[in-house]
Amino acid sequence: MALLSGSSHYERLVDERGLPSLEALQLEFCRERYRRIDRFILLAVIGATQCARAGELRRDCGLYVSSAVGPLGSNVLVQEQMVRQHLLPKPFHFVNTLGSAVGYYVARNLELTGHSAFVSRRGGAFLSALALACADLESGAVPQALVGAVDECVVPLEEHRAQMGLASDAPCGESSTWVLLEPHTAARAARRLDILRADDWSGARELLSRTLAADDTVAFGARVDVAQARERLGGLSGARFDHSAIESASRDGVRVGRFVSSAPRGALHLIGPGGRTLLRIGAELDGARDRARPS
Amino acid sequence: MRREASKIHVRGLALECALGRELPSAVDALERGEVRTTRLTIDALEPAVEMPFYRVGDGAELGDPRRYLEMPLRVAREALRSAGLSRAELERTALFIGTSSFAAGERDLASFGPGSRRQLGFDPLASELCAELGLVDDAMLFNTACTASAVALVQALRMLRLGQARNVLVLGIEICNRTTPAGFAGLQLVSEALRPFDRRRSGIVLGEGVGGVLLSLEPGPFALELRGGATVLDHFSVTTANPDGSSIELVQRAALADAGVEPREIRAIKAHGTSSPMNDVGEAAGILRLFGAPPPVCGLKSYVGHTLGACGALELALFGAALLRGFVPKTALFGEPDPELGLRPTECNVPAPEGDYLLNYFGFGGNNTSLVLTRSGPWRS
DSSP states (O other), X not given: OEEEEEEEEEEEEEBTTBOOOOHHHHHHHOSSOOTTOOHHHHHHHHHHHHHHHHSOXXXXXXXXXXXXXXXXXXXXXXXXXXXXXXXXXXXXXXXXXXXXXXXXXXXXXXXXOSOEEEEEOTTTHHHHHHHHHHHHHHHTSOSSEEEEEEEOOOSSHHHHHHHHTOOTTOOEEEEEEEEEEEETTOOSOOEEEEEEEOSSHHHHHHHHXXXXXXXXXXXXXTTOOXXXXXXXXXXXXXXXXXXXXXXXXXXXXXXXXXXXXXXXXSOEEEXXXXXXXXXXXXXXXXXXXXXXXXX | OXXXXXXXXXXXXXXXXXXXXSHHHHHHHHHHTOOOOEEEEXXXXXXXXXEEEBOOOSSSOTTOTTHHHHHHHHHHHHHHHHHTOOHHHHHTOEEEEEOSOSSTTHHHHHHSSTTOOOOOSSHHHHHXXXXXXXXXXXXXXXXXXXXXXXXXXXXXXXXXXXXXXXXXEEEEEEOOOSHHHHXXXXXXXXXXXXXXXXXXXXXXXXXXXXXXXXXXSSOOSSOEEEEEEEEEEOOSOSSSOOTTSHHHHHHHHHHHHHHTOOGGGEEEEEEOOOOOHHHHHHHHHHHHHHHSSOXXXXXOHHHHOBOGGGHHHHHHHHHHHHHHHTEEOOOTTOOSBOTTTOOOOOSSOEEOOSEEEEEEEXXXXXXXXXXXXXXXXOOOO
């Protein structure tokens, strides 16, 4: 269990006209103009900094970055240099293909000196990062956790769709979603965030039936067969399901970002593959009520 | 100083690397001080790039894509077998994978010839591994460059301490592809010989390999415990740790504090020891800042190459097995001390008593990790 003390959410649909400009956000959130970074890193730095400003960031805050496919643009660029031009990759293009480069620039922008991890998975990376962060908060390994889900879009979109295995007319998007988490013992009114475990869909259903309230939203994570999931969860009367379309590869991050930024009255229950992981983000400012419940 | 309530055992170990494809034979070769390199040519570039390379002697073509599944699968199976997991335990074992690349190898394939394009990411590999091993497909992939599987070990350790898992299999995977060697050649970091802490060192030599470490709340045949670990961010430079050693001192201190161990209790240090001019400066300074007169320091990369994201698990497996055999390895290819470092690594195998050992791993992106491994007896299998 953790408390969500800050968040930020950036999400854009990308069309054939090109990538949205990040110039204004860069000026607002980057302490310096980093010359050698790519769009993936820039999205992360902007999102993380915006989130950090929403709370009170500690320098020893743990940093957990997640992504479905990582720095796609730099990977494509390195391919171009090597395969089509038969050239050695440019040094910083190659360095930017490594997941740790993003952690470096976020840490530099925020002057962080704590723990850092980068996790990737087509589905479930954000839930994994949140689970790691919550565990580290619970054990006292980190005093605070900044957790992000970042995925970029590359142009031309034909290249993006080919790399992602998408249909030729599939909508494409990019996103950067971040949350700042505190230990559950922190004395402040905030949304409560829980990562719950179940053995399977019936366990997930049991957990949901105990915690689902009016105004709550149920959503499914990446790699979940929605029709099958709904069938196995059948009978959750009154549940409101969120099946809205998501264009970014960071599906779970976007779902959380949209929920938190919409400031709803109820809670979000996001269920991962197999019903084995449930993310529950409680209703705003009901921490006292939520904290009284057993995990 | 925090000390964990429960012991986290190294219950299973396995590897494939340039020294051998089984742990006992690899440790035999390590004890003999064998160094085996081959040549790697990237002829897709103009001009072609050639460099020494530490390869796994599996008889397959280096570019054979089947190696991406087969090599990790063999190592995972052996790590699980060595641990003696029951069927019920196996079904509840978590899988953590550390690698420096999201899709190297696959992205090479994707780029050569129409119709061969495959989706980016290690996702298919993780899912296939889980299916083949009978594990639930909730594998986590860690991508923090050269510390990837070391970070995975730290996170696994914490998860086990909290009782959120009873067994975690950590795989470090780095298998030969064209992009990674070309990238390091572009950085001008590749040398003809890997000589940790040597005055003549001029860069790294890449290697491939897979390391498998099964961490568990239950003991197994290996008298080893992962006692502590820490990862600390360093934003001095994206490609090197602070050469004054301050950030490396910090991560070592954090790992020792996590383990509840004092510096004087450390019997020997497995250095990251990449042989790059800057890494060894920062690491030597960090060791000297913390230890003053340090215990024996050895480097393993002159035996197996720099296996990047795999080195966390792979070097733990190799070093741990050497400790169980009772020796701290000599640092192969070291010959001339560097007076600027003030640190002289092991020049012969030295006895490894029971006790605590420090393992260092540093990576691009300011990602520094240290682990504390405890040897509590001899090799029992």
